[in-house]
Amino acid sequence: MNMGTHKKNYKMRKNISSLLILIISTLLMITCTDSYMGIEQVKTSSVKPEKITIKEVVPKSGALEIHFTLPKGNPDISQVVASYINKQGEKMEFKVSRYSSFILVEGFIGTSERTVELACIDNSGNQSETTVVKAAPLISPVELALQTMKIEPAFGGIKVEWENPQGNPFVIHVLTADTLQKGIVSLEEDLKQVIYSRDSTNTFAYIRPYAAIKQDFGFYVSDKWKNKTDTLIGSFTPFKEELIDFNLVEPVTYFNPTYYGGSRDYDTYAINPATGIQNDGNCHGSNFGPHKMFNGVITANDYYVYKFVRNLTDPDKSKQELEQNAYATFDLHMEVRLSRVKIYPRPSSSYTYNRSSVKRFRIWGTNDANTEKWAKFPETWTLIGEYVGKEPVSRDNLTAEEIEYFNYNQEYTISEDNVNPEAQTTATFRYMRLQLMESYNPVISYYTINEFEMFGDIQQYY
Structure with a gap:
């Protein structure tokens, strides 16, 4: 190959390289109008979605099951949020995705009418106007447990029975007599005797050991929603029991x-x-x-x-x-x-x-x-x-x-x-x-x- 041919080929390759660089630069300029560093930008909007529509409210034990319909024609809705203020003044919030047709709002105590606010949120974080639901839940699991609680003497202590038909998780707290000073007796919680309930069949427990003398016991029930019942108090005499040597x-x-x-x-x-x-x-x-x-x-x-x-x-x-x-x-x-x-x-x-x-x-x-x-x-x-x-x-x-x-x-x-x-x-x-x-x-x-x-x-x- 002579020197003239070599220079001609070199010039041709240089021109092709320049053309490729130009094409790539042009493509990058076009795509950069909607992206950054090659990553697609999420388009946002400030328009609020429309309100959700309530179809049905089903009372549950300590809860409300609220069925709803999302606004039509809005594929950007991401979730539905429900909230209420509990008796401690705290805001309780529950969320479900757009693919759910109902939301379960839990943690109520009492059977009076409660107010729940619902709204939907889109991908841009815009929240719709609230939809208000007013309905009364059924008796809560902790209240039912206390209402159905039976306490009787047992060998070496007492037997406690309760109802938990839905298998809800809650805690039964046991209080026993504590002498603060001479002549003054109060009931204090015995942290070693906590009873955990979370199924519908194993709804009894024995509290041991206690001497076979008449004494006071107290019981109250709490749940993860910070609900707490009144205290049930009674006097019982455990049956005599010994460990066989x-x-x-x-x-x-x-x-x-x-x-x-x-x-x-x-x-x-x-x-x-x-x-x-x-x-x-x-x-x-x-x-x-x-x-x-x-x-x-x-x-x-x-x-x-x-x-x-x-x-x-x-x-x-x-x-x-x-x-x-x-x-x-x-x-x-x-x-x-x-x-x-x-x-x-x-x-x-x-x-x-x-x-x-x-x-x-x-x-x-x-x-x-x-x-x-x-x-x-x-x-x-x-x-x-x-x-x-x-x-x-x-x-x-x-x-x-x-x-x-x-x-x-x-x-x-x-x-x-x-x-x-x-x-x-x-x-x-x-x-x-x-x-x-x-x-x-x-x-x-x-x-x-x-x-x-x-x-x-x-x-x-x-």
Whole structure:
């Protein structure tokens, strides 16, 4: 290539580059009339949108459900806002998007007519003129809870019941007597006894522990909207209740408990041929025997008893069948009327509402007047109660509250939680036979319990 041709090509490339720069600059100048740095500017307006139209107002418990229609032909409306002034003089505000057809305005107390202002807001922040709604809500959840509240003496304290049909969240505050100075007594809130309600079925609670003397209690209800009811006051005498001393509880051997690290055949080991009574269970070893249910330890891996297996020696495994009932028998060394029991399972997460943790059980009782207690069962014993453990909403998605309850607060009130109409829940007894009937996973071949804690009114010691 000669020098003239090289210069000619260079000049051509330079001209093309200049043309491209000119074209790009022209395009940028055009687009910059509506943009900045290549980002589209939001166009704003100062024109207020028209008012919304109210279609219907539906009274709710402590709330108003307001149905509305947006102004037609205005696609720029972004949200609807409703507000009112509560009884504390504070402005309460609620918002929904343009895609909603109603707005729920909550937090009312009382059933008198209330005034709510509604407006719509567009993308430019312009707010329409207000539309005023006047309507009366239904009785609020906190007022209903107080109106329906029942308080009665219970073992070791008092029982509180209320209604919460919609499962609204609120708090029940407990007040107890506090002596300010000699001769002057007032009710002060006990912050350790706060009751939280947020469902429609679990609407009772026990307040413990309190001495078995007549005393004053007070209750009021509050919610997240800062509403607060009047205070309900009453005098009650809790029933006497004591924690049963686990050191006094002793396993007995009259029903032939055994210790072997594995399942045993039902026909060979389960039934006492002399009495026809099912023997106590076969435990995994002496370190896992019935006495481990009563040692005050709630975080170990203690009591471990196998279910007997029918046809265990049959070579056809399909014919083998677990006998779900397993027993353990104790001398409490006291005459007692039980008020409640607590079960502490193995603490591992795999046992929470699962595996060998006990789901259904019975408590049988008798005393020294029953001279045939070791030769006849159950006909000479008294069924104190039968109890069934709770199920979580979903075993695969346990909540923190469900886990906490199962591991540390799994309590059964002897009378109220009994599911067997033939039980005599108020009977007193010295000897107890615990019948385990079902585990959370019934195909597991054993039961486990860490601690079986008992409370009641002790009549006398032996």
